[in-house]
Amino acid sequence: MKLIVAVVQNRDADTTVDALITGGYHVTRLASTGGFLREGNTTLLMGLEDAQVDGALQVLQRYCHRRRHYTPMPLVGAESGFDLHGHIEVEVGGATVFVLHIEHFEQV
Amino acid sequence: MKLIVAVVQNRDADTTVDALITGGYHVTRLASTGGFLREGNTTLLMGLEDAQVDGALQVLQRYCHRRRHYTPMPLVGAESGFDLHGHIEVEVGGATVFVLHIEHFEQV
Amino acid sequence: MKLIVAVVQNRDADTTVDALITGGYHVTRLASTGGFLREGNTTLLMGLEDAQVDGALQVLQRYCHRRRHYTPMPLVGAESGFDLHGHIEVEVGGATVFVLHIEHFEQV
Ligand SMILES: Nc1ncnc2c1ncn2[C@@H]1O[C@@H]2COP(=O)(O)O[C@H]3[C@@H](O)[C@H](n4cnc5c(N)ncnc54)O[C@@H]3COP(=O)(O)O[C@H]2[C@H]1O
Numbered sequence: 001m002k003l004i005v006a007v008v009q010n011r012d013a014d015t016t017v018d019a020l021i022t023g024g025y026h027v028t029r030l031a032s033t034g035g036f037l038r039e040g041n042t043t044l045l046m047g048l049e050d051a052q053v054d055g056a057l058q059v060l061q062r063y064c065h066r067r068r069h070y071t072p073m074p075l076v077g078a079e080s081g082f083d084l085h086g087h088i089e090v091e092v093g094g095a096t097v098f099v100l101h102i103e104h105f106e107q108v
Numbered sequence: 109m110k111l112i113v114a115v116v117q118n119r120d121a122d123t124t125v126d127a128l129i130t131g132g133y134h135v136t137r138l139a140s141t142g143g144f145l146r147e148g149n150t151t152l153l154m155g156l157e158d159a160q161v162d163g164a165l166q167v168l169q170r171y172c173h174r175r176r177h178y179t180p181m182p183l184v185g186a187e188s189g190f191d192l193h194g195h196i197e198v199e200v201g202g203a204t205v206f207v208l209h210i211e212h213f214e215q216v
Numbered sequence: 217m218k219l220i221v222a223v224v225q226n227r228d229a230d231t232t233v234d235a236l237i238t239g240g241y242h243v244t245r246l247a248s249t250g251g252f253l254r255e256g257n258t259t260l261l262m263g264l265e266d267a268q269v270d271g272a273l274q275v276l277q278r279y280c281h282r283r284r285h286y287t288p289m290p291l292v293g294a295e296s297g298f299d300l301h302g303h304i305e306v307e308v309g310g311a312t313v314f315v316l317h318i319e320h321f322e323q324v
Pocket residue numbers: 007033034035036037038039041076077078079090091092093094096236237238239240241242243244245261262263264
């Protein structure tokens with residue numbers, strides 16, 4: 001079994017969770033915050049069989065969208081351009097996904 | 109060392125955490141939400157020695173209870189029966205437990 | 217790649233996240249609660265290259281401070297002393313850090 005830990009934007013969270021549930025996946029969601037933009041986002045936890053990982057990644061790809069955020073000058077702008085008004089444009093990904101190995105799974 | 113990630117029902121969270129603490133385990137709790145029922149639940153994180161895992165699982169077994177939830181028709185009902193009034197009955201487990209391997213542990 | 221899961225005190229969370237971001241790390245933060253003191257704290261998630269782990273641990277060491285908390289008699293006091301007024305003194309660490317192995321990383 002694998003544990004998927006996926007950080008998605010709040011705007012995509014509801015439709016993404018619905019699509020995962022409809023697809024038969026089991027999902028737990030946690031409210032989280034991005035370190036750079038300090039904006040709310042959503043962290044999803046999904047325990048699933050190894051063979052289900054690719055399918056879950058496809059759902060994330062389909063329902064999570066990259067967006068450009070305009071943000072008043074955060075700490076560092078290494079990965080973004082500057083504009084005239086002291087705002088910087090930051091591209092925020094659809095989903096950031098970590099796949100971990102589960103040594104043991106149990107429902108008590 | 110292992111990291112236990114356990115999703116428990118809110119009604120069991122306080123007594124379960126107290127029992128874990130009394131048993132000498134160290135626990136961090138996070139508010140979470142179930143993807144299917146969209147109800148609040150609790151995610152526990154416990155870093156512990158390999159030899160402590162079975163004891164922790166026993167505490168979860170003892171203090172987390174399976175319950176039947178009546179819920180207005182959610183997305184899909186594959187794992188549950190239907191009743192006359194458009195509600196479905198869903199069985200929610202005591203605790204859903206993932207055991208992960210910790211490569212390195214440190215308290216700074 | 218590795219996933220760092222670090223539990224830090226709320227008082228250190230902002231400066232620690234800022235220092236991690238300035239150092240080029242990517243961080244997601246989650247509100248959490250300590251099982252023993254039942255006080256709010258912060259859980260940080262950081263996916264990073266193996267070679268970045270030591271640098272991130274140094275940031276945590278520098279910005280997270282051990283403190284003594286006075287707390288009305290919690291459940292058990294095994295790791296702390298007692299004082300006259302029914303309060304116990306508990307030493308709370310700077311950061312509790314778990315390093316996990318990431319099998320697969322993807323940004324969709
Ligand atoms: N230290 C830094 N210096 C310069 N630019 C930086 C930066 N940290 C983040 N960014 C940029 O800002 C966007 C938003 O980051 P934030 O930390 O608010 O929100 C992040 C964070 O909550 C999470 N995330 C991404 N990578 C992560 C990782 N390796 N570990 C933990 N969380 C991560 O996913 C959200 C979206 O990330 P995404 O990469 O799509 O988009 C990031 C990235 O383009």
